[in-house]
Amino acid sequence: MDRLQQTSLALGPASGRFDCHVVEPGRAVPSLEEDVREGLLFAPRSLPPKYFYDARGSVLFDRICETPEYYPTRTEDALLARCADAVIAEARPDHVIELGSGASRKTRHLLDAVERAGLRHCRYWPFDVCEPMLREAGERLLARHPWLRIDALVGDYLAGLDGLPRPEGRRLFVFLGSTIGNFEPQQARDFLAGLAACMGGRDSLLLGADRVKDPSVLEAAYNDAAGITADFNLNLLRVLNRELAADFELGAFRHRAVYDPSLQRIEMHLVSTCDQVVKFGHLGESLRLEAEEPILTEISRKFTRGSVDQLLHDAGLTAFAHHEPENGYFSLIHAQLSRVCHKHPL
Structure with missing residues (x-):
């Protein structure tokens, strides 16, 4: 747990199942x-x-996600609900580490699938800059899953990933919301390459990517x-x-x-x-x-299947499963390190 500073957090009946850790930045982030x-x-x-x-902007973004025009959030949510069991069967995670977890609303589908798969030893590591949001999401998830243990990570993942926890066992990294689309091409490659450098042979990444369309x-x-x-x-x-x-x-x-x-x-x-x-x-x-x-x-x-595969390839990752709705509006890509993907599939 290098570069993590633990703070206590009492969550009523869930006390003892939630810890909050401050992740020290690995590099300077512009103010x-x-x-x-x-x-x-x-x-x-x-x-x-x-x-x-x-605070105001976060409320406005939640309202954007409810507008009839804004398809990405509800499309990804429905897709994750549909494919979560397959993802968990592929990953068999001991740990789920989510970058930019926010309110963890969509993550509930993965944790529900973890429960259905009988993997109740699995721990959830949400990583976000907003500690109050991590606490609120933690209360909700712990009430939903009495078996769950959460180690919340407070920090900016753009400040480097060296401070990510490296617990024993299989890790499923999760990066949803097509946030990768907010990066310039080189920034996206560098970010995913940095994530790949943190991964081991049994780890995998679930990446959300919005698709090119009308x-x-x-x-x-x-x-x-x-x-x-x-x-x-x-x-x-x-x-x-x-x-x-x-x-x-x-x-x-x-x-x-x-x-x-x-x-x-x-x-x-x-x-x-x-x-x-x-x-x-x-x-x-x-x-x-x-x-x-x-x-x-x-x-x-916005990505085509080919462009997101190329992005992953350039970062040292290989997609071994693509999940998408019938209209092709969105993709959830399950990827592994390229050097082990073909030799040691999950």
Whole structure:
């Protein structure tokens, strides 16, 4: 348990079955101030999407997932419910380690399958930056599974994976939500290669990936009629106003999300509706924007079966099972280290 700092956590009747560990970063992660200076003050302008998720942004994202246009969450949830028994039969995990676990809502399907398979010794390791969310999810899962032991990991997986636990036994790593699509291509390869470096011959990875499909379906998912995604995007400016004493006027920006077929990705922007100057009180800096100038706030890459197989291959992994719905909207890919996949299948 190198680089883990344990904190106590009492969960009523579940006390003794939940521990919370702080995972120390393996490398420096840029701060909001550094990201603003690096990405926002000079064109082309951009900010990482992680800053969407303050308390308000997290609530808005949950509402996005409930909109009729936003298919990824419900599609992946239904697919995981359908294939969880097969995944657990393939992996036979002693430990389930989930990166970016959030509220662990979809993970319940895997833990239900673990229970049906009689693997009640299996431990769950959710890894997320938000400790209160880990606690809330832990209470819910422990009530659902009286046999379950949870070791919550508090930290930023983007700060490196060296601090991941290395318990004895088979480990099933889980990375859902097509979060891999928020990475630029090289970043995605490097991230998966880093994960592969943590894996042993009996370990496997379950990866969620959104698929290329009709651009009208993709664009509708990020431009819901109720305007919740637009509010979610604009919330980034509220974060900057609060954290850096900026003076963004939200009414001077509009939300834009478009699909770029050449890059096979959705690009989400905040577009300045006028010439304007924004001041950052805490930075002593100003941002000059022209009318129609965009700020890139998120990319969401979409994959074909071939492109996700290639991504895994480049990272030293090989897919041995693809699970997808009949409409091909989403994939759950079960992968293993390439050097052992063919010699020692799970």
